[in-house]
Amino acid sequence: MNLPSPFGLSGFLTVAVLGLLLIAVQGAALPWAGLAGPETAVILMAYTAWRAEKWAAVFMAFILGLFRDAAGGGPLGIHQIALILTAWAFYPWRRRVHLEATLPLMICVFSLSLGGDLLILTPLTALLGWPGFNPLPGFLVAALTSALAAPPLFWLLQRLPGGRA
Numbered sequence: 001m002n003l004p005s006p007f008g009l010s011g012f013l014t015v016a017v018l019g020l021l022l023i024a025v026q027g028a029a030l031p032w033a034g035l036a037g038p039e040t041a042v043i044l045m046a047y048t049a050w051r052a053e054k055w056a057a058v059f060m061a062f063i064l065g066l067f068r069d070a071a072g073g074g075p076l077g078i079h080q081i082a083l084i085l086t087a088w089a090f091y092p093w094r095r096r097v098h099l100e101a102t103l104p105l106m107i108c109v110f111s112l113s114l115g116g117d118l119l120i121l122t123p124l125t126a127l128l129g130w131p132g133f134n135p136l137p138g139f140l141v142a143a144l145t146s147a148l149a150a151p152p153l154f155w156l157l158q159r160l161p162g163g164r165a
Helices: 009-033 040-051 054-072 078-093 102-128 136-159
Strands: none
Touching: 009 040, 009 054, 009 136, 040 054, 040 078, 040 102, 040 136, 054 078, 078 102, 102 136
């Protein structure tokens, strides 16, 4: 298995800027179209956890969660907490999953996206009660689109500055 070398500051900044752009576009376009799109924050967090040290992965999850909270219009901090916990849980397993291959990458991102959404739903349900609709089909669609978007996004990230060493 060919493991990637960690990226430096340029790779970190590239992922952060790309995350801001993708999350802003997703936050503006997809609700207008009435669609559940890929959780780009989860995909970028998985890429960072795969390529960087734990502190960088958690810090990137914090940044991407802030972008996601601001774009989503929900309570600030809920996506940050979910992404940080997801990054923390995924980090020890990052080298055991062969993320260069398409199917394991898709399964990993599907699981992380669905798990992150369930992490978000749990405290909101505890605090506010169950929503008036069933959010689970939307979670499944978002996880599936995230899994489909992950391979091309990983491919792109590896070719940007700071991608492959």
